[in-house]
Amino acid sequence: MRMLRLWIIPLLFLSACENNEKAQARDDKQSKQTSDQSQSRVSTEFVGSWKLISWISNQSDGTVKHNMGENPVGLLMYDKLGNMSVHIMNSFRPIFEMGYAETGIEELKEVYEGYIAYFGKYTVDETERTITHHADGITNPGFVGAKLVRYYELSEDKLVLSTDRNKTSRLTWLRIKN
Numbered sequence: 663m664r665m666l667r668l669w670i671i672p673l674l675f676l677s678a679c680e681n682n683e684k685a686q687a688r689d690d691k692q693s694k695q696t697s698d699q700s701q702s703r704v705s706t707e708f709v710g711s712w713k714l715i716s717w718i719s720n721q722s723d724g725t726v727k728h729n730m731g732e733n734p735v736g737l738l739m740y741d742k743l744g745n746m747s748v749h750i751m752n753s754f755r756p757i758f759e760m761g762y763a764e765t766g767i768e769e770l771k772e773v774y775e776g777y778i779a780y781f782g783k784y785t786v787d788e789t790e791r792t793i794t795h796h797a798d799g800i801t802n803p804g805f806v807g808a809k810l811v812r813y814y815e816l817s818e819d820k821l822v823l824s825t826d827r828n829k830t831s832r833l834t835w836l837r838i839k840n
Contacts, residue, residue: 711739714750745783747780747781781798782795782797796808822834
């Protein structure tokens, strides 16, 4: 009988630990689902395609600079899986006179400076009202792996992304509808 009692105590302990682990796993799963639902609710507001309307920067001397010209062309896309992609170009980029292989350094520089593109994942921080673009690939190799934080203002069909809280540099996007 004494041997039986010696085995019961460890079995009860193991059983209690197993039940505790199951409860913890269930709580973790529920917490993750709640977090995923909250994240997906906010992220869902971004999902879709957006057309660039303007990209302006307020200069320290009070003037306004139109980055990529007064009529930039751009497309921003977010999907429900957390992927994003953006392409922005100056609509007045030079056209190669002699073909790509024969183009000079200055002409290539103008073309390069007139186009920005990157892709990766995105995350939303509703409290800070930021969306972070995690650049897996980008035209500037020095920014591969960068976390590009943007402050957002979002209405149904308009998205304004700023590089800082003061909205020094603002990109205005309109949702593309079917």
